[in-house]
Amino acid sequence: MPAAEHDVLNSTSNTLSRSLSGQISRNLGERILDGQLLPGQLLPDENALCEEFGVSRTAVREAVKMLVAKGLLEVRQRIGTRVQNVNQWQMLDRDVLMWHQSLTIQDERLISLMELRQSIEPDAASFAATRRSEQQMARILDAVDQMNAHLGENSQYVLADARFHIAILKAANNPYLDSLENAIFAGLMLSIRLTNPDERMNRMSVPLHRAIAEAIEAKDAEKAYAGMKHHLADAAARLAKVVKIGQAR
Incomplete structure (x- = not known):
């Protein structure tokens, strides 16, 4: 040959x-x-x-x-x-992100994951406001900037959104919160394709994220807590319209 x-x-x-x-x-x-x-x-x-x-x-x-x-x-x-x-999974790997978004998940699990996020993330934002380092703050701000830069590219927007929430969890500097990183990440990745299906919803969501970041940067724990609570309540309300919480339970 x-x-x-x-x-x-x-x-x-x-x-x-x-x-x-x-x-x-x-x-x-x-x-x-x-x-x-x-x-x-x-x-x-x-x-x-x-x-x-x-x-x-x-x-x-x-x-x-x-x-x-x-x-x-x-x-x-x-x-x-x-x-x-x-805790060993590379959650922000491009393939892992894609696989997450392709999964079909039961409504009840989506609701449970959102409830977990609502229970944990407001406190994490409050802790981050008083404990974050300058480097951690830079990661939070960069994630918001990346969300804004990719409003019309949902795969990149989702990645930036995930980085934002994980960066805040890390900035709380609590090892027990770190252990919840994957559950928080899974909840976000599995619900965001329903709550943010297009650029219009992304545009509405970015200011909520930026307000949280600014509160953390200002070291205003109460405002950071309230901002995250408001953001997740908004996300939960949008999720409820899709999965019908009352019927899923």
Whole structure:
């Protein structure tokens, strides 16, 4: 076989392998994010995965490597491949964000996650106002600026919105609040596609975020608390119109 033809075949094979591994990583990633595969749970062995997806071991191994890099999986010799604890997940990874938004979730879970956010985030904003560092404040302000810069690009807007809320949680400088980061993140990612479906809603939401950021910057704990409480009440009201809270309970 001529060298040029051999190179083309190799290139085509590699592209196909990457495509298959990407599909497998997405499938497994969505199972993890959706709770079908739980932290600590072992994945089926390579042979079982090859059979399930109808692919080679190479494609399966590449998919696992992708998920390890995103913090969703860990590989241990003589034990196998298992799901990582949620605090290891790279929640702001572009693929993880996309997988989150593609999930179908029950209304009751959406409501519960929103209730958790309403219980936690106003206090976190209040703590952040008195405890944040200058570097943490810069992250909060930058997130608002990025939200404003991507009003019409929902994938980028959602990413900036997530960064805003996580930056405030971090700025509260409470390790126990840090442990709730993934639940807060999941609640935001799963509800925002319903509460902010278009640029118009994004434009209405940005001033609420900016008011919170300005209160934290001014070290006004009461105003930061009230601002976050108002923002989440607004988000909860919009969510209620979509999922019908009274019927979901």
